[in-house]
Amino acid sequence: MKQLILTTLILLLMGSNTYGADLLIFSGAGLIKPMEELRINFEQQHQVTVDAHYGSSGEIFSMVAAGQPCDVLIPGAEKYTQDALKNGWVMKETIRKLTLHVPVIAVPKGNPAGVTGLESLTRPGIKVAIGDPNAPAIGRVAKKMLTRANMWEGVAPNIQVMAPTVNQLLIYVALKQVDAAIIWADLTAWAKDKGKVETVAIENRFNMIKTIPTAVCVNGKNPDTARAFNAYIASPQGMTIWQKWGFEPCSD
């Protein structure tokens, strides 16, 4: 019995020592598909373990703000990385633009409400979903875009739900609970293949195309591996994976 307890304790202690990944990345929840593939490829190439935490951009930003250890930060919009830089949480020379983040209007299969562009969302009676303007990056962008186009007043009464997470938006469109939602184009790629949703482009004069940045955090434990990961996801090799999941690489 004594031996058994002792062995268990030793095993527990050893376990806790070896546990804990070499690299911890914080990523926007919308980037989960390509990011998982990149993460696994990187693990195999470099023989390291990488843990990823996915959350809304606001959430991962405040986790870094609260001092949680993080090696690489990849939020859904440039603004968060710029704010992190201002606060001295990321290294300036490691910031790289990865891909374009293009907002589109997602509609259920067959486009029942006949949405043709941003102005359609102001039509009385149409059911619209947007992200909460303070939580996921797409919510902030949607509100800003509509405000700039002088349509916020018209769209606001049509908003059925302001979702705290970006993933809810796609479910609500796919299940026909709303007629339209403003969402990132890349998020709809998978659902579009399955024929559940269609997308309507937002007119160029209104649209606000964002870039997804990556950066190495200053408080990471493994700066060298972190830099390698940061470079890998921005490399041509990494770009093919982003493209595979419907993201457009930045031209510069």
Added chain:
Amino acid sequence: MQRLNYFRLTCIFLAQFVTVLLVLAIGSLLIVPEFKDVWQNLWSEEMQYSLKLSMVTGLISTGIVMVFALPIGYALSRFEFFGKGFTKTIIDLPVAFPELVLGLCLLLLFGNAFVKTLLESIGLNFVFTKQGVVAAQVFTSLPYASRIMKSTFDYINPRLEFVSRSLGYSMLETFIRVSLPLAKNGILASTVISFARCIGTFGTVLILAGGSYMKTEVLPVTLYLNISYGNMGMALTSGIVLMAVSFIAIYIFEKAEVSL
């Protein structure tokens, strides 16, 4: 004897180890924020809205839950009927179900075009509405309430009910005049646990009712939204309020001395 001692020590040690961890975790929720901030946050417009919505929906949901839990608990405890095992399993299922899955199931059901029109004809709409908050809370907490009610009725000696029947009361009269008064501790416990469960429901409410700011925003949604906003003060305040509700519920539950 030696073996038994080690066993005893290990059990006690583990129990106390976990208790210490929990006390530290709960304690840090109280120590981190400043009291003045918490007090101010408590009176902010958002918190007042969310508090009020949580209390109102929580009370309505608890009422509905108890209306169903009493007969369900009684049926499962006293009667034999076709499909009893199946009924019991399905009613208990949400206990082990992740809230998000339950929310998705309810959204698929209540969002279905046919069901939706049917419900709308009697003035109900559960998708993205406050009614949806209630529906989400009811389905999440009903299994807890019916479990407590079943075990409460299990502990009441059926002989007392037989005597009442032989003295001339009908089945319904026996239930109201004999079984219910004997079950009063269980009813109290079941009510407070349902209320606490309703107030704390997050995933189901998020998916079915949307969790929209100042619209279907209940306390756990306030907590989550404010984590996303990076407003830790508000997040911690809603956490403290939720914790207070749970503490009161568990205290009353322990006092009522019923088993789950």
